[in-house]
Amino acid sequence: MKKITLIICTICCAVLAASAQKIKLQSGDIKTLKGTTEFNVKYIYENITVGKLTEQAYIEKKVSEYNKDQQGRGDSWKKSWIADRPARYEPKFEELMNKRLSAQGIRLSENSNSKYTLVFKTIFIEPGFNVGVWRENASINAIIDIVETANPSNIIATITLDKAPGKVFGGYDYDTGLRIQEAYAKAGKELAEFLIDEGLKK
Numbered sequence: 001m002k003k004i005t006l007i008i009c010t011i012c013c014a015v016l017a018a019s020a021q022k023i024k025l026q027s028g029d030i031k032t033l034k035g036t037t038e039f040n041v042k043y044i045y046e047n048i049t050v051g052k053l054t055e056q057a058y059i060e061k062k063v064s065e066y067n068k069d070q071q072g073r074g075d076s077w078k079k080s081w082i083a084d085r086p087a088r089y090e091p092k093f094e095e096l097m098n099k100r101l102s103a104q105g106i107r108l109s110e111n112s113n114s115k116y117t118l119v120f121k122t123i124f125i126e127p128g129f130n131v132g133v134w135r136e137n138a139s140i141n142a143i144i145d146i147v148e149t150a151n152p153s154n155i156i157a158t159i160t161l162d163k164a165p166g167k168v169f170g171g172y173d174y175d176t177g178l179r180i181q182e183a184y185a186k187a188g189k190e191l192a193e194f195l196i197d198e199g200l201k202k
Contacts, residue, residue: 041119051126063078089181094110129176139164
């Protein structure tokens with residue numbers, strides 16, 4: 001019995017490790033940014049894959065499904081899908097980034113006049129689902145470039161972020177936007193900690 005329990009625990013740990021969020025510095029050196037007190041931030045949503053579909057195909061599918069269920073529901077959903085970016089995802093990302101960076105005397109803010117800009121490009125979204133008895137967390141993948149604001153072609157560092165999970169404590173995340181929002185929150189928290197560890201620490 002003990003052997004079976006041990007095997008199950010080992011398998012569970014392996015699955016969790018395989019699905020864990022990963023952040024990796026692909027190029028550049030974060031240490032060259034030491035002493036920076038403010039970063040501008042820019043968001044890019046282009047050529048995104050949603051689940052196994054292109055974003056356009058995913059939107060068309062959901063609009064059709066929802067409109068069949070209730071006329072106009074799909075069109076409202078589409079507006080929310082886009083509107084949630086500036087209304088929910090970006091503020092939550094910045095909130096969690098700043099919560100960690102503030103201890104280092106650093107602030108991230110959109111449209112700031114700082115020397116460097118953090119370009120957050122979302123490349124994958126898993127919306128997840130929650131039907132009560134069965135659920136799947138949302139997650140996002142992104143490529144982050146830190147560039148010189150006045151000369152964006154000068155890329156100081158490139159970072160990849162995979163499988164930032166989005167879930168709400170207690171499992172009350174029936175709203176897709178809420179699940180994705182929490183994935184951006186997790187991305188902000190972990191990215192800030194990564195930058196601090198890689199060279200922004202005082």
